[in-house]
Amino acid sequence: MxxxxxxxxxxDINALAAEALELKQNPYAHQHLGKNxxxxxxxxxxxxxxxxxxxxxxxxLGMNVMVLNIDKEGWALExxxxxxxxxxxxxxxxxxxxxxxxxxxxxxxxxxxxxKDREEDYSEAIFNKFVQYCGVAVVSLESxxxxxxxxxxxxxxxxxxKKTARxxxxxxxxxxxKALPQAVPNSFAEWMCKADVDFTIAHPAGYELNTDxxxxxxxxxxxxEALTGADFVYVKNWSAYEPYGKVLPGNxxxxxxxxxxxxxxxxxxxxxxPVRRNLELSDEILDGPNSVVVHEAGNRVWxxxxxxxxxxxxx
Amino acid sequence: MxxxxxxxxxxDINALAAEALELKQNPYAHQHLGKNxxxxxxxxxxxxxxxxxxxxxxxxLGMNVMVLNIDKEGWALExxxxxxxxxxxxxxxxxxxxxxxxxxxxxxxxxxxxxKDREEDYSEAIFNKFVQYCGVAVVSLESxxxxxxxxxxxxxxxxxxKKTARxxxxxxxxxxxKALPQAVPNSFAEWMCKADVDFTIAHPAGYELNTDxxxxxxxxxxxxEALTGADFVYVKNWSAYEPYGKVLPGNxxxxxxxxxxxxxxxxxxxxxxPVRRNLELSDEILDGPNSVVVHEAGNRVWxxxxxxxxxxxxx
Amino acid sequence: MxxxxxxxxxxDINALAAEALELKQNPYAHQHLGKNxxxxxxxxxxxxxxxxxxxxxxxxLGMNVMVLNIDKEGWALExxxxxxxxxxxxxxxxxxxxxxxxxxxxxxxxxxxxxKDREEDYSEAIFNKFVQYCGVAVVSLESxxxxxxxxxxxxxxxxxxKKTARxxxxxxxxxxxKALPQAVPNSFAEWMCKADVDFTIAHPAGYELNTDxxxxxxxxxxxxEALTGADFVYVKNWSAYEPYGKVLPGNxxxxxxxxxxxxxxxxxxxxxxPVRRNLELSDEILDGPNSVVVHEAGNRVWxxxxxxxxxxxxx
Numbered sequence: 024m025x026x027x028x029x030x031x032x033x034x035d036i037n038a039l040a041a042e043a044l045e046l047k048q049n050p051y052a053h054q055h056l057g058k059n060x061x062x063x064x065x066x067x068x069x070x071x072x073x074x075x076x077x078x079x080x081x082x083x084l085g086m087n088v089m090v091l092n093i094d095k096e097g098w099a100l101e102x103x104x105x106x107x108x109x110x111x112x113x114x115x116x117x118x119x120x121x122x123x124x125x126x127x128x129x130x131x132x133x134x135x136x137x138x139k140d141r142e143e144d145y146s147e148a149i150f151n152k153f154v155q156y157c158g159v160a161v162v163s164l165e166s167x168x169x170x171x172x173x174x175x176x177x178x179x180x181x182x183x184x185k186k187t188a189r190x191x192x193x194x195x196x197x198x199x200x201k202a203l204p205q206a207v208p209n210s211f212a213e214w215m216c217k218a219d220v221d222f223t224i225a226h227p228a229g230y231e232l233n234t235d236x237x238x239x240x241x242x243x244x245x246x247x248e249a250l251t252g253a254d255f256v257y258v259k260n261w262s263a264y265e266p267y268g269k270v271l272p273g274n275x276x277x278x279x280x281x282x283x284x285x286x287x288x289x290x291x292x293x294x295x296x297p298v299r300r301n302l303e304l305s306d307e308i309l310d311g312p313n314s315v316v317v318h319e320a321g322n323r324v325w326x327x328x329x330x331x332x333x334x335x336x337x338x
Numbered sequence: 339m340x341x342x343x344x345x346x347x348x349x350d351i352n353a354l355a356a357e358a359l360e361l362k363q364n365p366y367a368h369q370h371l372g373k374n375x376x377x378x379x380x381x382x383x384x385x386x387x388x389x390x391x392x393x394x395x396x397x398x399l400g401m402n403v404m405v406l407n408i409d410k411e412g413w414a415l416e417x418x419x420x421x422x423x424x425x426x427x428x429x430x431x432x433x434x435x436x437x438x439x440x441x442x443x444x445x446x447x448x449x450x451x452x453x454k455d456r457e458e459d460y461s462e463a464i465f466n467k468f469v470q471y472c473g474v475a476v477v478s479l480e481s482x483x484x485x486x487x488x489x490x491x492x493x494x495x496x497x498x499x500k501k502t503a504r505x506x507x508x509x510x511x512x513x514x515x516k517a518l519p520q521a522v523p524n525s526f527a528e529w530m531c532k533a534d535v536d537f538t539i540a541h542p543a544g545y546e547l548n549t550d551x552x553x554x555x556x557x558x559x560x561x562x563e564a565l566t567g568a569d570f571v572y573v574k575n576w577s578a579y580e581p582y583g584k585v586l587p588g589n590x591x592x593x594x595x596x597x598x599x600x601x602x603x604x605x606x607x608x609x610x611x612p613v614r615r616n617l618e619l620s621d622e623i624l625d626g627p628n629s630v631v632v633h634e635a636g637n638r639v640w641x642x643x644x645x646x647x648x649x650x651x652x653x
Numbered sequence: 654m655x656x657x658x659x660x661x662x663x664x665d666i667n668a669l670a671a672e673a674l675e676l677k678q679n680p681y682a683h684q685h686l687g688k689n690x691x692x693x694x695x696x697x698x699x700x701x702x703x704x705x706x707x708x709x710x711x712x713x714l715g716m717n718v719m720v721l722n723i724d725k726e727g728w729a730l731e732x733x734x735x736x737x738x739x740x741x742x743x744x745x746x747x748x749x750x751x752x753x754x755x756x757x758x759x760x761x762x763x764x765x766x767x768x769k770d771r772e773e774d775y776s777e778a779i780f781n782k783f784v785q786y787c788g789v790a791v792v793s794l795e796s797x798x799x800x801x802x803x804x805x806x807x808x809x810x811x812x813x814x815k816k817t818a819r820x821x822x823x824x825x826x827x828x829x830x831k832a833l834p835q836a837v838p839n840s841f842a843e844w845m846c847k848a849d850v851d852f853t854i855a856h857p858a859g860y861e862l863n864t865d866x867x868x869x870x871x872x873x874x875x876x877x878e879a880l881t882g883a884d885f886v887y888v889k890n891w892s893a894y895e896p897y898g899k900v901l902p903g904n905x906x907x908x909x910x911x912x913x914x915x916x917x918x919x920x921x922x923x924x925x926x927p928v929r930r931n932l933e934l935s936d937e938i939l940d941g942p943n944s945v946v947v948h949e950a951g952n953r954v955w956x957x958x959x960x961x962x963x964x965x966x967x968x
Contacts, residue, residue, distance in 0.1 A: 051374050059681050061709060071412035071434065075404055075441040079376060082402045087712045089705055092411060096722060097701035098927050107931040109830050114927035117939075118946065119701065122926060125951035126705040200424050296437060297413050297429035301422040309432075316433065321440035366689050386727035386749065390719055390756040394691060397717045407726060515739050611752060612728050612744035616737040624747075631748065636755035 024333040026154065028147075028163040029171055030213045036178060037219070039333070043179045043325040046083075046332070050324075054085030056335040061087040063127035064164065067094055067149070068135040072296060073164045073172065076323035077131055083328055084335060089127065093119070102149055116152045124157035129334050136167035136204050138268030144168065145233070160334045162327075168233075170206045173295050174214040176326035180319045181220065181255055184291055189219055190254035191288070195246060196226035197303040198275050199260035202268050207295050208261045209236040216240055225249035227274040233264055246277060253287040258294045258304050280305045284313060291315045339648040341469065343462075343478040344486055345528045351493060352534070354648070358494045358640035361398075361647070365639075369400030371650040376402040378442035379479065382409055382464070383450040387611060388479045388487065391638035392446055398643055399650060404442065408434070417464055431467045439472035444649050451482035451519050453583030459483065460548070475649045477642075483548075485521045488610050489529040491641035495634045496535065496570055499606055504534055505569035506603070510561060511541035512618040513590050514575035517583050522610050523576045524551040531555055540564035542589040548579055561592060568602040573609045573619055595620045599628060606630045654963040656784065658777075658793040659801055660843045666808060667849070669963070673809045673955035676713075676962065680954075684715030686965040691717045693757035694794065697724055697779070698765040702926060703794045703802065706953035707761055710961055713954070719757065723749070732779055746782045754787035759964050766797035766834050768898030774798065775863070790964045792957075798863075800836045803925050804844040806956035810949045811850065811885055814921055819849050820884035821918070825876060826856035827933040828905050829890035832898050837925050838891045839866040846870055855879035857904040863894055876907060883917040888924045888934050910935045914943060921945045 026032050033039055046053075062081040064074065074090065081088045091097060100119055101112035108115065123130055132153045136144035144167040154161045163171050181192060192215055194208060208224075209232060215222040216239040223241040224232070231242075243249050250256065258279050263269045278301075284290065294316045298304050308314055341347050348354055361368075377396040379389065389405065396403045406412055415434055416427035423430065438445055447468050451459035459482040469476045478486050496507060507530055509523060523539075524547060530537040531554040538556040539547070546557075558564050565571065573594050578584045593616075599605065609631045613619050623629055656662050663669055676683075692711040694704065704720065711718045721727055730749055731742035738745065753760055762783045766774035774797040784791045793801050811822060822845055824838060838854075839862060845852040846869040853871040854862070861872075873879050880886065888909050893899045908931075914920065924946045928934050938944055 059713070061712065063705065066411070069412055071406065071408070071429070072437055074411065075378065075406065075438065078404050079441045082376065083374070089708050091701065091705065093701070095410070095725070096696070096704065097699055101930070105931070105936060108929035109932050113929070114701070115930050117930075118926055118928060118950075121947040122702055122950040123705065125947065126709045126954065296433055298433060299423035299428070300416070300430050300432075301420070302424050306420060317436040317440065320433075320437040324441060381726070384727055386721065386723070386744070387752055389726065390693065390721065390753065393719050394756045397691065398689070410725070611748055613748060614738035614743070615731070615745050615747075616735070617739050621735060632751040632755065635748075635752040639756060 024330065024337060025160045027171060027330045028150065028161065028166065029169050030174070030217055036214065036217055039175065039329055040179045040182050043175065043329040044183060046328045047325040050083045053332055056332060057081065057085035060335060060338065061089060061127045062129050062131065062331065063123055064088065064090045064131045065123065066092050066133045068133050070133055070164065072320050072323050073133065077164065077327045079324050080327035080331055084331055102152065116149060117156050120153045120156035121158065124159045127159060128338055129160045129162060129331065130157050131162045131164045133164035134166055138202050138204065138262060141267035160338070162330055165206055167204065168206055169210040171210055172323065172326050172330065173207060174210040175330070176319060176322040177211055177257065177293060178214055178218055179322045179326055180293065180315060184315060185254065187254065189221060191252055192220040192222050192255045192257065193249045193253040194224045194257045194259065195249065195279060196230050196277055197258045197260045197279065198277055199299065199303060202262035202270050203260050205232060205261045205264060208232055208259050211257060212236045212240055223249045227277060229263055229271045230261065231264060246283070247286055250283055250286040253290045256287060256290045256292050258292060260303055278303065278305060279308055281307050281311065284308065289313065293319050296320055339645065339652060340475045342486060342645045343465065343476065343481065344484050345489070345532055351529065351532055354490065354644055355493045355497050358490065358644040359498060361643045362640040365398045368647055371647060372396065372400035375650060375653065376404060376442045377444045377446065377646065378438055379403065379405045379446045380438065381407050381448045383448050385448055385479065387635050387638050388448060392479065392642045394639050395642035395646055399646055417467065431464060432471050435468045435471035436473065439474045442474060443653055444475045444477060444646065445472050446477045446479045448479035449481055453517050453519065453577060456582035475653070477645055480521055482519065483521055484525040486525055487638065487641050487645065488522060489525040490645070491634060491637040492526055492572065492608060493529055493533055494637045494641055495608065495630060499630060500569065502569065504536060506567055507535040507537050507570045507572065508564045508568040509539045509572045509574065510564065510594060511545050511592055512573045512575045512594065513592055514614065514618060517577035517585050518575050520547060520576045520579060523547055523574050526572060527551045527555055538564045542586070542592060544578055544586045545576065546579060561598070562601055565598055565601040568605045571602060571605045571607050573607060575618055593618065593620060594623055596622050596626065599623065604628065608634050611635055654960065654967060655790045657801060657960045658780065658791065658796065659799050660804070660847055666844065666847055669805065669959055670809045670812050673805065673959040674813060676958045677955040680713045683962055686962060687711065687715035690965060690968065691719060691757045692759045692761065692961065693753055694718065694720045694761045695753065696722050696763045698763050700763055700794065702950050702953050703763060707794065707802070707957045709954050710957035713958055714961055714965060732782065746779060747786045750783045750786035751788065754789045757789060758968055759790045759792060759961065760787050761792045761794045763794035764796055768832050768834065768892065771897035790968070792960055795836055797834065798836055799840040801840055802953065802956050802960065803837060804840040805960070806949060806952040807841055807887065807923060808844055808848055809952045809956055810923065810945060814945060815884065817884065819851060821882055822850040822852050822885045822887065823879045823883040824854045824887045824889065825879065825909060826860050826907055827888045827890045827909065828907055829929065829933060832892035832900050833890050835862060835891045835894060838862055838889050841887055842866045842870055853879045857907060859893055859901045860891065861894060876913070877916055880913055880916040883920045886917060886920045886922050888922060890933055908933065908935060909938055911937050911941065914938065919943065923949050926950055
């Protein structure tokens with residue numbers, strides 16, 4: 024694997040999830056692969072889980088890790104081709120990416136969307152330029168439209184905890200006060216559409232996701248209908264795709280609570296975190312027996328380790 | 339040892355200090371203990387000595403280290419239980435701590451007091467929530483009311499440099515222009531009260547420390563009296579406990595200088611650093627033969643290494 | 654080698670460059686040298702190449718690395734001797750440097766000039782205080798007036814790519830909108846004046862460098878004359894030395910482009926990066942076959958590794 028930016032970069036998602044679970048049983052078995060290999064983690068935005076779990080995954084594989092908060096520790100990046108750089112940007116992504124590729128064997132990049140210009144965000148301009156110019160393997164640490172390491176950890180969690188061969192999985196929109204990216208729901212949707220699950224997306228009218236990511240999913244505006252018989256409920260807020268990046272008024276009653284959980288098949292409740300308590304998810308859910316959000320975050324290590332391992336095997 | 343947050347977490351402070359001095363002689367003898375173990379250092383506030391010495395201690399033990407400036411690199415933390423998180427905080431400490439506990443074997447946390455609300459600061463809310471929710475061993479990198487790694491390094495320094503079996507140790511308040519926490523003097527006091535020393539605290543009227551930390555100490559408002567015959571003078575500013583977090587007017591003459599040092603028994607001068615020159619301590623002291631502040635900072639490595647070693651032995 | 658701050662710290666620059674090229678062929682052959690040795694990288698300013706390449710060099714040698722953004726993660730430094738520290742600075746460089754020297758075996762320091770007070774900048778006050786007080790080996794990560802790791806990487810690049818025994822090397826001033834330090838051109842000049850090259854500096858009137866650095870170079874205000882027959886063109890902006898730190902009006906036509914490149918002997922184009930595209934250097938040059946800027950940045954690893962190796966051999 025040279026590239027891990029979406030589900031389309033993976034031949035067999037079930038095999039990759041299985042490898043992650045094997046690594047969870049035997050984390051240090053492959054340290055020869057990472058010896059004298061270096062992972063560079065480049066952050067244009069904050070990160071806790073991704074930052075720490077990907078570092079830990081690399082260390083488990085015997086790699087060295089270098090972390091760069093490029094906006095704070097490096098230089099303001101220019102993204103526009105042909106730009107006359109007489110403004111605030113100091114270094115073009117062409118040079119930045121190419122130079123980093125001289126120092127590391129694998130680059131991880133996090134770059135959030137601006138949520139202003141949909142076409143620009145969905146073109147994944149920054150991300151694609153890193154891929155184009157760095158010359159080494161690239162793993163997405165969350166791009167403008169996808170968060171594949173999270174989605175793989177989610178699949179791993181479902182495979183690990185499911186009680187039936189083909190569980191019902193529901194992606195349930197939740198309220199928020201800020202406009203959040205669609206990266207996590209887009210990505211979760213495109214992974215679930217390829218997984219051995221019955222997949223339903225529930226959201227209020229107006230929060231339709233880009234259909235490129237939801238092909239094959241059942242989509243409903245009726246949360247109760249979606250929750251009925253669910254084995255896993257994946258709670259997540261996102262802002263509207265049209266009008267792009269907007270928070271629509273109302274829908275506060277979409278917050279999951281124990282009453283709604285009763286409709287489910289004693290569902291495990293998932294969330295990518297960070298979660299705003301009592302806004303997206305109630306305390307009673309997060310502190311109750313059905314929440315698996317911390318366990319899910321723990322699986323981020325094994326998801327990242329499976330991806331890095333496959334990359335190291337081809338270097 | 340699963341917890342190192344105060345002197346009360348230590349069975350035998352003399353044995354721990356002795357172990358630190360043994361590690362100083364043989365720093366790399368225990369690298370098998372740290373193999374594939376990871377220390378996470380979480381900073382809510384700046385740090386130089388603690389950051390570098392604790393990293394170095396972990397590396398000496400063969401551990402991996404991940405450093406997180408959580409406020410700048412991660413997410414703004416919510417501390418209040420039951421909060422409806424519709425404001426500026428993005429992640430509750432319950433999730434943040436629990437998730438970090440998934441990625442590391444030992445967590446170090448630094449969290450300064452706000453110096454606004456004494457009850458809140460002295461409840462050690464942030465710190466205790468980390469301990470409660472992370473599920474792994476926790477070492478304090480300085481909390482609102484204590485700085486035990488500093489105090490252990492101070493004890494190590496006194497044990498190492500003392501010329502008599504039971505030296506006279508004086509904690510001497512010094513002037514400052516800013517309101518500083520009581521963490522270092524509190525902590526030094528509670529360690530010295532348990533150590534084989536004659537311990538005196540000297541401060542101007544109004545700077546009384548919380549008596550929970552000073553039980554057994556001689557306390558005086560007369561600096562000259564305190565300094566007489568002292569073997570070690572530990573210079574440190576702190577703000578008032580009552581009125582909480584205030585700098586009281588006057589007392590500029592409390593800065594230690596060579597004239598005052600003459601009263602002592604050629605005392606070694608200690609300070610936890612950073613020190614404001616010619617405000618807390620004069621150039622002549624810091625650049626003179628009696629200052630051991632750099633040596634003392636060097637001992638931070640061995641203090642941290644002794645603590646981490648005892649934690650690793652129980653993992 | 655205990656100190657690497659300028660060309661004057663190096664006995665034989667050709668031997669050092671040759672060692673760098675040997676390390677490029679065999680990067681991991683000397684890991685015994687770095688075992689249990691620690692490099693501390695201290696940044697008072699942003700850094701991408703230096704930060705990553707020096708880390709990578711140390712890791713290749715088996716060292717541990719600790720990175721400190723001292724202004725953001727540590728404490729505001731006082732530089733003035735004798736200062737009464739009752740203002741905004743929290744720690745004197747005397748303590749900061751001495752304490753860091755307790756935790757690491759080699760310190761790298763980056764400290765840019767203020768470009769306000771020439772005498773202060775050219776005295777290298779911060780840098781020299783680190784050297785004076787830290788007590789360990791010191792490598793410059795770029796000081797107010799020099800960037801020797803860059804210059805060594807530049808020499809390595811020229812040695813590696815030259816087609817004639819004694820190539821013609823031209824340092825060509827380029828336009829910029831901001832006042833940049835003279836560190837890179839100063840340093841490149843003093844290295845080239847000692848190297849086996851014909852060295853010419855071309856800049857508009859008013860951009861004369863301090864002659865301490867340019868002794869032996871041919872200096873001209875005629876860019877075309879300088880470029881004629883050049884084998885390497887090193888493009889770089891700098892602000893005026895007199896009036897100090899100023900950008901003089903005009904000279905936009907000094908940007909190198911393909912037309913000007915035709916005068917050269919098919920010259921390789923170098924730049925230390927970051928480069929402002931279409932201001933300092935045109936897209937057509939940077940994306941064309943003559944640019945070696947990324948290759949040159951890659952050589953930063955081997956330059957740093959050669960220096961660190963010589964330091965480790967004397968520890």
